[in-house]
Amino acid sequence: MHLQVYRAIAIAVISAVFAAPAALGQNSKPNIIFIVADDLGYGNLTSYNNKSQIPTPNIDRLGTEGIRYTSFYAGNTVCAPSRCALLTGKHMGHAYIRGNTRLPIRPQDSTLAQLLQQNGYVTGMFGKWGLGEAGTTGSPEIKGFDEFYGYLNQGHAHDYYTNYLFEVKNGKISRIPHDTTIYTHDAIMEHALSFIKKNKDKPFFLFLPVTIPHAELDPPAKDMQPFLNADGSSRFPPETPYLQNGGTYRSQKNPHAAFAAMITKLDNNVGEVEALIKELGLDDNTYIFFTSDNGPHKEGGADPAYFNSNGPLRGIKRDLYEGGIRVPMLVRAPGKVPAGRVSDQQWAFWDILPTFTDITHSHTLAGIDGVSFKQSLTGDTQIAKHDYFYWQFNEGYLQEAVLKGEWKLIRFKYKGQPEKFELYDLGTDIGEKKNLALVNPAKVKELSILMKKAKMPAENKEFDWSGTEK
The missing domain is CATH 3.30.1120.10 (Arylsulfatase, C-terminal domain)
Known part of the structure; x- marks a missing residue:
């Protein structure tokens, strides 16, 4: 064989050998999808409460095909500080945001999204932010998100038929018009699914802090229909109509039916995410986490007692009893998280940052309160744990x-x-x-x-x- 041919073969072999680890390294970065429901109670999932009246098979499947934690805690009992703990790794004794507010997090408050972004992840958030308005130090494009679509503050997020939302593209944030006939949650989910499709060949972090089942209890008619009888009455009697009377939320004749419709919609959405991940061939390299930002609310006609929304726990949103802060946490990642386990290990939102940086081999932060629970996910003996919360x-x-x-x-x-x-x-x-x-x-x-x-x-x-x- 001619000498030049040997040289060409040798070069090709050497190139393949050196290229393979690089490709393997890139593909080995797992995708992470982190879904946070808004005011979903510990007892609103059938896997946590056998008295639940609203089946949640898709969310429950995350736990049966992965792990379900029974002693997982939110960062706080309301949304803004809970999100601050989640994204900065600090509990309420050290976090900057310690109550519901429209104050932005500071320049020195590094977030989980920034750390993953620095490690080559495409980062997207769709839903409710709550940690800074446009033009402030806490705006989402400054805090690590390549893409964003949704609400910037919790007050605006009460309106599911608003005439505007915010969007981040190409490093800039814009206020964009929204069709007031379209349920914003549906638009948010469309953007989230599109983000997955668009970035299927890259490592991505999808933060999906959806705005349901918080008030207002006014889902689209097509979602309400399965929970109404032929005469328009609710399948969850007795109903006490909620009347706006100048308040924040829209009136609702059948708040029980509306709440059931929102839980069912959320469960269907989780099923859509699961199906898409499988369809795109990403199943064996994607973590899906599901949790809630705090306990169940009693606003806009919501009736947590009727639905046993806190299960065996005492208290609801705005309480520091377990019902206000203990939340569901289910994690699915075939090949990474062994299936069918239930864990009573105690973890909290401030543990998410070090866990995700551990999973992705990203740089983490010093001086935080969180502890990585990666070993707990993988089934290994967990050595590191908290002295207290x-x-x-x-x-x-x-x-x-x-x-x-x-x-x-x-x-x-x-x-x-x-x-x-x-x-x-x-x-x-x-x-x-x-x-x-x-x-x-x-x-x-x-x-x-x-x-x-x-x-x-x-x-x-x-x-x-x-x-x-x-």
């Missing part, structure tokens, strides 16, 4: 909670009144029915010390609660 919230009065093992202490402080403590053993009392503060003062003292240790003074005066303490 901490939350704080103030709307009218101060609430603080610390959880250490199965012991949970909640502190209540109204302005001008003495502080009050409630102590619960979640191992024997998940419903927080028996306050043990008076019979176990030693545990109250121990956890009170931890509560003080867990927090730093709020940097922004909007979250300075020193007046409440007096």
Whole structure:
């Protein structure tokens, strides 16, 4: 064989050998889809509550084909601070945003999306942001998102038939008109599915903080129809019509039926995401996470008691009882997350950042509160864990909670009144029915010390609660 032919063959072989690891390395970066429901209760999924009246087979399947966590916690009991904890890896003792607000996160508040973006990920967010308006330091294109479509703040997100939304393209954010006859959630889902199709050949991070099943309870007629009888009455009687009367949300004759329609729509959407991932051949390299930003709401005619939305838990949104902060978490990733497991390990939103950077081999952040639970996902023995968890919230009065093992202490402080403590053993009392503060003062003292240790003074005066303490 001619010498030049040998040389050509040798060069081709060497090129293939050196090219293969690079290609393998690129393809081995897993895609991540992180779906966050808005105000979905722990008991609104049939896999968490056998008394649920609304089947959720697609969401439940994420857990049966992956792992379902039963002791997973939101960052807070309302949306903006919960999202801050999720994206910055800091709990409420250290996070900048500690309450529902329209303040932006700061330039120094690095986010999970920025870290993944720096590692070559295409990043997209579709739904509700809540951490900064356009033109501020917290605008989504500044905080790591290549694409965005949806609402910038939680107040605007109450209107599902708004005449405008926001969009990020090519590094710029724009206010764009929206057809008021189109349910915004449907448009948000269309953009999310399009993002997956467009980026199927690249590693991508899809953050999908949808706006349902929050109020307003006004889904499209086609979604309501399966939950109404032939005469237009609800299949979930008795119904108490919700009347707007100048309030935030639209009137709804059948709020129970509307809520059922929203849960079903959300479940169908998750099924669409699962089906698309399989259709595109991405199934074996994609993590799908599903959770909620806090507990169930009681707004706009919503009736969490009727649907047993918090399951065995006490409390709803705006409470630091378990019903306000314990949320579903299901994770599916064939070949990466062994199927059919249920875990009672305790994790929280501030653990998402280090877990995702661990999964993707991305640079992580120092000085955060989160711990990676990647080993828990893969089925390996999880060594790293939390010594304790901490939350704080103030709307009218101060609430603080610390959880250490199965012991949970909640502190209540109204302005001008003495502080009050409630102590619960979640191992024997998940419903927080028996306050043990008076019979176990030693545990109250121990956890009170931890509560003080867990927090730093709020940097922004909007979250300075020193007046409440007096």
